[in-house]
Amino acid sequence: MLVHDGVDFMLLAPVWPAIALFAAIPAVYGGQAHVADRSLAPAGRPDRPNKWILLVPRIALGLVFAVSLADLVGDVTQLA
Known part of the structure; x- marks a missing residue:
């Protein structure tokens, strides 16, 4: 069951x-x-x-992963 006010939906604040x-x-x-x-x-x-x-695609995917991970870490520290 999905809870729309749960942590999972708050961590995906920037949807992009x-x-x-x-x-x-x-x-x-x-x-x-x-x-x-x-x-x-x-x-x-x-x-x-x-x-x-x-x-080239590996570097591009690595950069997208790094930006997403940095944003996720920022969101987790903000929630803590």
């Missing part, structure tokens, strides 16, 4: 990090799976992408 992670995690996973599949293809394939391209 929750929405961003909800959309970003599957999108980044799908993109990385596609790029990893293409980069692990046999060497004779001409459309092999650069392996450094996997680093």
Whole structure:
């Protein structure tokens, strides 16, 4: 049973990090799976992408996670 006045709904006060992670995690996973599949293809394939391209989505997701975590820590210290 959900209680709308509970702590869970107060911790999600800025809704945009929750929405961003909800959309970003599957999108980044799908993109990385596609790029990893293409980069692990046999060497004779001409459309092999650069392996450094996997680093860009990981950094972006790491930054979104860090901002969300910092905001969550701020909310928890405010409630305590």
